[in-house]
Amino acid sequence: MDAHRRPLMDRTLPLLTEGYAWLPNRMRDSADAVLRTRLLGRPALAVRGPEAVRFFYDEGHVHRHGATPAPVLDTLFGQGAVHTLDGDAHRVRKELFLPLLDPDRVTGLTEHVTAAWDEAVRSWSELSRVVLFDAVGVVLTRGVCRWAGLPRQAVDAEPLARDLIAMVDGFATPGPRHLRARRARARQQARMARLIEDVRRGKVSAPADSVLDRVCRHHDDPGEPLDAGTAAVELLNVLRPTVAVSWFVAFAAHALHRWPAHRERLRAGDGAFATAFAHEVRRFYPFAPFLGGRTVTELTWHGESVPAGGILLLDVYGQNHDEKLWGDPYAFRPQRFLERPADPDELIPQGGGDPATGHRCPGERITVGLLDSLAVRLARLEYTVPEQDLRIPLRRIPTRPRSGFAVTGVRAP
């Protein structure tokens, strides 16, 4: 059996029990931030630091095809997703996502999402208790579906939000969360594939140049549109991660609760501070633990080697908390990004390198745009934080405040 087809449990026990701390704990004793280990039955080398980011994103070093375990493809990314392509195939497919970098599109999506937030907040004030993580997932789903051109009758926001969240929540764990993630993917992929077929047959219209329209018209090979299943995978690769911004909004609420002094500057509408706050939320709180690729050739980094066909890991969580880069990594200090702009190969919660040419997340500007707008709205909202379990377990991937961050007595501004 191919190593990447083996079940997730194989050889990954320390990862599953230690979660985000797995690589940072083991790399603590390495002066050069490098570690030789094994993952999924293969030799692996873990690295971190801006130079290591450039090493990792060199296509002559690492390929993505065959690197992602099947349980992750069957839940998080989808089979045949852009994440798994290399070389020309990757460049051609990535063209589908490059418009996401356009500032006008970022603004357009942010306007849809903030409108959905303003609508939702009115109903939150009528409820005795709102779990922000869940409620924001629905807001993001409404906003992104409208922006992406999905017809209103094709979107039932609450169940769709639950499925999109489940795909992310269950990708890295065996058991019921994983089964929920698989069912959610199968259900939504089939629905989106039917919608794409309907658009192609002219039964449903997609607004010109919307995400839905672009996905329907995309060709990997000249004259050959993507099969409906793969097109659905890529449509979900816009919807799902946008809705995943609810993880960061729940973390933003957690930060405002623990360090309420930041609320005032956000409330005042200080745009530069809001962006710095969004960067600090993405740096400080754990989301993607690490990234991996298959080594194309034998690679050596600071004296440690991994053979061709092994795995190169980029320690994302460790790098975002590296003392050498951040000085006081465990202090939540948005000001750091006002003192010095974020270096794209230092701050890597959504990958490193260039999103236009490599695998870096094309949705990073969208994420920052959504997060800074929603953080301002959150800071302006009046609410009470009742007694609840706000711990963020580092063993759970992906993690979040255990309670989902519940609020009571919501009063819209």
Ligand code: HEM
């Ligand atoms: C919660 C916020 C998000 C996080 C934490 C996140 C994180 C990531 C990470 C770690 C990668 C992998 C980078 C690599 O393999 O080198 C990635 C790739 C990707 N992300 Fe995001 N992302 C987020 C939001 C978004 C949004 C809003 C979109 C689209 C609207 C998006 C679309 C994608 C796509 C299509 C890829 C694959 C890129 C490629 O392989 O070339 N992401 N993201």
